[in-house]
Amino acid sequence: MCAVESVGEPGKPAINVSTYSGADNLSKPNTQSARHFRSYDELKKDFQKINVNIKTDPEIINEIMTEMKQNNSSDERLAIILEDLSYYLHQIDNARIFSKNGFETLLQLLHHPSYEVKKASLKAIGAATQGNSEVKVVALQSGLVDQLHSFLKxxxxxxxxxxxxxxxxxxxxxxxxxxxxxxxxxxxxxxxxxxxxxxxxxxxxxxxxxxxxxxxxxxxxxxxxxxxxxxxxxxxxxxxxxxxxxxxxxxxxxxxxxPFEESFLMYGFCETLHISLLQDVQRGNEYNDLSAPVNHDIREKVITACLKFFNVCGWESSNFSNKQHILNLLDSIIDEYKLRSESDTDDINSYFTDMLLKVQRFRNMLKPYELPRTDL
Incomplete structure (x- = not known):
């Protein structure tokens, strides 16, 4: 495992508690006395009197972790509480608190026989690590890279x-x-x-x-x-x-x-990219039919990848048959997005206009590798 710079354990994050004004003082005109700050314990006691139990996020997370560690929940129940945990772990402070002793339990659940439990465990781990540098370090030290690698293998x-x-x-x-x-x-x-x-x-x-x-x-x-x-x-x-x-x-x-570029080439990802472009990306809708379903997300991701790796992959080495299919594909998509951008009421930064510009850019980059037309 590679060396990781140590990250000091952060202090306990402050709990954000809403500020309430005393109900007794609402009728009084004196605004200073009305702006009375209640402590969390006072609020909790008041709510308990009317059978309302309020809990902080850390309290809820601890309850979820306790239930998970008891190992007596059904698979269905376990998947549900893992979904709940994912919701709370999207908050950076919640994820930091959880990471102190929660990763071991989640890593164990990656080997659970239930498909739903494994899927929910992965989602919770992803929620905790997404954009959270401190939690990423804890996850790495907990062996998450090895676990995910073994899972994929x-x-x-x-x-x-x-x-x-x-x-x-x-x-x-x-x-x-x-x-x-x-x-x-x-x-x-x-x-x-x-x-x-x-x-x-x-x-x-x-x-x-x-x-x-x-x-x-x-x-x-x-x-x-x-x-x-x-x-x-x-x-x-x-x-x-x-x-x-x-x-x-x-x-x-x-x-x-x-060795990123070298490995990308060595393991055939340029070929994979070409295949994805031809097999995963839909052609432009024919007959100007804009009502037909289109997966724009896949189009955007694959074409973005083609643009990013253009200088890594040798497009000039593609055989002419595939190259011509790609050019025809891009031309059909350009025609479609021209229609969609014209009918779009948003400003110049609208999605379809951006997609049109992106596909046109890729098409123009391929022009030097296009064989000249011959007149019959």
């Missing part, structure tokens, strides 16, 4: 089903929550000298599974994760080059220690 030869595909997507989402903006964890996951297979090889194997509808979604999710991480890498490099400092150098050195 065990799934390589798993049966293809909707449940299985959904669970795999959940693992990739949780992995994304941990790895993003955390180069320490990225280095451990993608290391070629640590866990085996390396993260790149593992994700490549998963993205090439039998292309059912569920696995196609997984392929797009994996490409999206790699796009985010590559963007981070480029941003860190640019930040260091524009204003080099010791801190920026340390950050960039951490990213630079991962």
């Amino acid at each position: 065990a799934c390589i030869n798993g049966q293809d089903s909707l449940e299985f595909s959904t669970l795999l997507s959940g693992v990739v989402s949780t992995l994304s929550a941990l790895l993003r903006d955390f180069p320490y964890a990225q280095k451990q996951f993608f290391s070629t000298s640590g866990i085996s297979p390396s993260g790149f090889e593992l994700l490549a194997q998963l993205s090439r599974r039998n292309a059912s509808k569920g696995i196609q979604g997984l392929r797009v999710r994996i490409l999206t994760l790699l796009t985010y991480l590559y963007s981070e890498r480029l941003d860190a490099q640019k930040d260091f080059e524009e204003g080099p400092t010791k801190t920026k150098m340390d950050v960039w050195n951490m990213y630079a220690s991962i």
Whole structure:
């Protein structure tokens, strides 16, 4: 496991308690006496008198953790309380409190026989780590990278089903929550000298599974994760080059220690990207029919990945047949988004206008590799 800089344990976060004015003083014109601050204990006692039990988020989280540790809840009940836990862990302070002694229980539940419990556990871990640097460190030290790697490795030869595909997507989402903006964890996951297979090889194997509808979604999710991480890498490099400092150098050195571009090429992700573009992205609607269902989200993610990795992948080496299919695909999408942007009442930054510009940009980048037309 790679070295991790220690992060001091934060102090107990203050509990935000709403401020109430004393009800007895509401009828009095003196505003100073009306602005009376009640303590949490006073409010709690008052509410208990009228059978209203108020609890802070940490109290609720502790109750959930206690019930989980008792091991006497049904699978259905366990999945429900894990969903509740996910809701509270989206709050940064709640996640920090939970991380002090909660990760061990959640990691154990990743091996639970129930599909719903495993899915809910992954969701809770993702909620706790998303955008929370202190919790990410705790998660890394708790062995989360190894756990997620083992989970994915065990799934390589798993049966293809909707449940299985959904669970795999959940693992990739949780992995994304941990790895993003955390180069320490990225280095451990993608290391070629640590866990085996390396993260790149593992994700490549998963993205090439039998292309059912569920696995196609997984392929797009994996490409999206790699796009985010590559963007981070480029941003860190640019930040260091524009204003080099010791801190920026340390950050960039951490990213630079991962052979990202080389591994992307070595494990065939450029080919995976081409396949995803041809198989996962819908053609533009024909006959100007804008009512037909379209998955714009997949279009956006795959084309964004194509733009980000354009200089990494050699588009000029694509065989002409695939290249022509891609050009025809982009032309059809451009025609569709021209219609959608014209009918959109929003301003110039509307979604369909942005998508039109993005697809046109990609199409223009491919022009040098387009074979000239021949007149018959």
